[in-house]
Amino acid sequence: MPKITIDGEELEVEAGMTVLQACEQAGKEVPRFCYHDRLSIAGNCRMCLVQMERSPKPVASCAMPVGDGMVVYTDTPEVKKMRQGVMEFLLINHPLDCPICDQGGECDLQDQAMAYGMDHGRYKENKRAVEDKYMGPLIKTIMTRCIHCTRCVRFSTEVAGVTDMGLIGRGENAEIVTYLDQAVSSELSANVIDLCPVGALTSKPYAFMARPWELKKTESVDVSDAQGCAIRVDSRGPEVMRVLPRLNEDVNEEWISDKARYWVDGLKRQRLDRPYVRGKNGKLAPATWNEAFAAIAKATKGVSGSEMAAIAGDMADCESMLALKDLMTALGSANIDCRQDGSKVDPTVRASYTFNSTIAGIEDADALLIVGANPRWEAAVLNARIRKRHLMGKFPIAAIGPAIDLSYPVDWLGEGADVLAEIANGSHPFAEVLKTAEKPMIIVGSGAAARPDGASVLGLARQIAEASGAVSGDWNGFNVLQRAASRVGGLDLGFAPGEGGLDTAGILDGVTSGSIKVLYLLGADEIASKDLDKPFVIYQGHHGDAGAHVADVILPGAAYTEKDATYVNLEGRVQRGQLAVFPPGEAREDWKIVRALSDVLGQTLPYSTLAEVRQGLVKANPVFQGIDDIQAAEWGEFGATGGVSGAFTYPVANFYMTDPISRASATMAECTDEILGGGEGKTGTDG
């Protein structure tokens, strides 16, 4: 390991590091604009200049690999002067419009100008002006502010895997553009806003909404998909203003999807802010909590436990699912299921429904088979991890399903499930690839597991995993790509049919036949049944979506930004979300609603504080003990051995609209129109 002296302090660093990284390791701050840990090195902003002995010129530390015996200075007056010079050049053309710039207060250039800027400019000539570009409905551009660090170009090319952005022209005429002024066609596109060190790329939906210093920052987790990306919720008063990613190396690095970032305007629309009860005229009418609970007590009177059922939706938190499960058990019903999509994963074998390799583990894998999943839409940030692994090389990726662009090259083996059977019996050449790999990975889509023959699909995938040695030692290459934030948590705490209980399909059959008389929907909106008007439906949730339309009683709950709640991500990682703003109107935290209802129904649940509910979670399953941890799931028998047939289809038809929040979001509707081309065939009168 090379030894390097930084400001008179000698330290040993890893070979292959850059001088800038070594300086950081030594605790020296080096200013930079173009350099970013997760992107390739450009070396074009020159802000990171340092002085080096035996070097006649200052050195751009971000692009200089460390060598043994280097002597580097980062704090001499010369270094300060060099950086001041660079800063002066950058400010030649950068407008001094901080007061009207959305980046103000969180701008790298502004911050660094405090340390390296001059108190006046010496440049009397006109500044250059650059035409603003169109980059889609999410990214606002003020290109005159651009300092050409090319972080956005490198991010979109390397991480997002789309080749829309580029730097055209040269010298003073250089400009960042998207090819032919198209919208950036990536689910991760808005991360360039965070990456932009100046105010050239800012958030369009958040434009001129707030200043960073007037926002309350709450660390939380995202529920727009099952990855549980770390987020920071920025709120002002009762309003969530924006969502930003938070660093979590194990899950999302520092990216989040555009949906996680921009669906928050959906939190202000279509909200259920008071209880409703369906009156005699068949219309839902506002009611008090007492009236709503009384209506439920009346409807459930004399109904036996086996005639009641509960389904938990995609964004339900663990606390409320536990409370509802305990209530249903107390009422004598075993008909509970958190798999509203009808998934055939086995609730008794944890390894059958989690992403066992872990997200960070993707980087260790050396072969991948994707079965009926579109990770780009079902888990956009995880897809970037697969792409990252692809870029490291020697990573054959094959997939079964309709061919789509996943942002990395994929060997499409076919659409049909028969290919899966061929790999399972070893007659397909890719079976050999998996077998020779040391750490093969198999990703089964949540859509594939929810097919009528989903149990057989899982069985075949298990067979492949076992035959190719994907489950050995501490490596488990069998993965299910869940796409609902509630799913793993729900299965972990046992929100699944008890003894003799019905699963989702059974419950819906019961609804149709009339044997289910009371149905409790905990935020379940994507139920495939036309007969929901038959039973007495209790809908508890935060949006007036499909579930609320069929409900006889609506209990207004809290969205993920409005409650302290536990979620388990697709890897099985237990994470806590935090309350950023209070629920609107009379809406309450979900577990409290169930607790209050249990009182009215005479089955009072044995907890009255959040801490007690959480103790209940640990009692239900010890995995809930380790917050932010994953407990490796034990391998076991699961799946069926039946035949499979028919082509795989992907469950997500529109990335931007998958749940009640995103369906209520105007920004997501705009994305659907402009990025997915939903607006095709528009006439001039559509405005």
Add this chain to the structure above:
Amino acid sequence: MQTEQPSSFSFTSENLDKANWHIAKYPEGRQQSAVMPLLDLAQRQNGGWIPQAAIEVIADMLDMASIRVYEVATFYTMYNLSPVGEHFVQVCTNLPCWLRGSDQVMDACKKVTGCGNGETSADGKFTVLEVECLGACVNAPMMQIGDDYYEDLDSASTEAILNALKAGETPKVGSQAGRHTCEPAGGITSLTDRYPDRAAKSGGDD
């Protein structure tokens, strides 16, 4: 990019052969290195400018993103992305040429073709452009028309060249003052025994 674009572009079979010859020069997986010669071929085939369709054709041929080809095409000033006249006149106006009278050359261009800097004549015959140093400072001032250099210019010789081109003739390339390549203006002062006809009259050092 130019607003009026041809809807399609394809290399002629002859140019396609040349393109493939360029591509074959690079090792497997490094075909993108051929982007510059291919852009040049496209420009020559398309009358001196590269349409967007050509950028996409080349991107396809080299298996790279269109934006990457577009970046290259915009970076280098010798690729034109909008139509130019039949004769593309590039007048050097950098310091040595300017000291030796490039202003008069520009004036002569304006007089004959009617075009100022960056303009194309109405008949589509000429486009005149001020450019940076073209590396022929010894024979300043100079201009490049198409692929040819015309050096040691003054008003009269510039007008003569442009008028000849206008009339469809082929003017003499190189120094217009009669010197051989970039030898001293007054004639050579060494090797005079070998080339006596090019020796300096007075024998001084010019």
